[in-house]
């Protein structure tokens with residue numbers, strides 16, 4: 495594909511988006527998750543692009559799919575045996591039109607450039623929806639914290655930050671956690687940044703409470719995802735009270751999704767990790783959740799141990815040969831996918847719909863394949879796409895940044911109230927935008943168009959940069 499592009503030909507918005515999608519595929523080969531994320535957004539933009547020729551003239555689609563900067567670096571470290579290990583580190587600085595780059599760091603063996611580009615691209619739109627001044631970015635490493643000692647994780651984090659610190663800063667790029675990066679990792683990363691730069695700033699979010707963290711940040715993604723579900727149900731005059739809920743994953747997002755579901759009188763019945771899933775028909779109550787938090791956050795054990803403690807629960811190991819996930823075939827009212835991308839395929843979506851699921855609120859990023867998403871929309875399931883439903887995490891990171899700038903800390907109640915109001919505002923924005931552009935109830939279109947408009951207008955205002 496030539497680096498010199500011809501002006502887009504043809505008038506139909508679909509021609510234009512197809513043309514740019516093909517360009518994205520040609521320029522970024524072997525990055526299927528990135529292509530999927532771009533396609534999902536482009537499919538929503540058609541009706542809006544027809545009304546706004548200025549975006550096409552300014553080549554906003556070409557610009558918005560090209561990261562402002564991609565950093566890729568070597569991360570060497572010593573394991574406990576004194577052997578040299580080498581991982582790869584990344585930071586994608588995707589778009590800074592409305593604020594400093596903001597987005598998590600993922601440490602997982604599956605991490606590669608394409609996955610991080612999909613996540614960074616999604617993040618741009620999500621952050622735009624939060625109502626806060628946050629640009630979009632994402633980063634991480636193919637380092638696997640599982641089975642590593644605390645000292646190994648610390649040495650890795652220090653080596654990773656030794657390079658990353660050149661590129662980030664409280665007004666430039668503010669990373670946070672994601673899969674495999676929780677409070678422990680943020681602590682080690684922050685310590686090394688402070689040591690190298692000799693400054694105590696809000697350069698990371700998800701910090702400990704004693705050193706600049708915000709109350710409610712650990713809870714925010716899960717709580718926010720449930721607040722978003724509440725708003726979706728409200729639009730059909732329904733509530734979460736008594737609803738049986740499937741939750742996947744058992745990490746940060748899953749744990750606080752379960753906690754908020756319990757606050758609101760719902761009955762969560764499942765959790766999982768990459769090895770398998772548990773089903774507890776009696777419901778995962780507060781005591782059982784406390785056990786899971788201790789198991790996952792301190793003992794760093796496997797979800798299978800749940801059935802050792804709570805004998806009536808059932809465990810099913812992950813079967814990669816199966817064409818569907820056992821967890822999504824359990825009868826329930828609502829589903830909260832909170833583990834990872836593409837964890838709900840078309841067969842899973844069919845099972846969920848067949849079993850009467852009325853609502854899907856996405857805690858994980860892009861957990862549903864394109865086919866699954868279409869099936870939910872066609873079946874009129876209340877469907878909260880990730881970039882709207884899980885935006886509470888980054889929104890509360892934005893609140894952490896605000897508190898750091900003021901050198902003040904808000905109370906738990908104040909942060910939770912702000913988070914709740916933000917989730918209500920995001921739902922309203924998606925809902926109204928979907929209606930305005932002719933697809934009422936389609937929150938995928940609502941989220942993509944509303945997220946896009948704010949970024950695109952800021953890019954127009956700032957000239958060709």
Ligand code: NDP
Nearest residue numbers: 672673674715743744745746747767768833834858859887
């Ligand atoms: P955690 O690392 O705390 O937990 C991730 C959970 O998902 C673990 O139970 C993990 O199991 C499971 N998991 C990870 N990869 C896979 C896989 N390939 N197959 C099956 N299970 C898997 O991460 P978070 O809870 O922070 O993140 C979960 C999702 O939420 C991700 O998609 C993330 O991008 C998204 N998200 C997170 C936000 C946050 O604030 N933390 C904000 C917005 C979105 P195992 O232990 O076996 O790996």
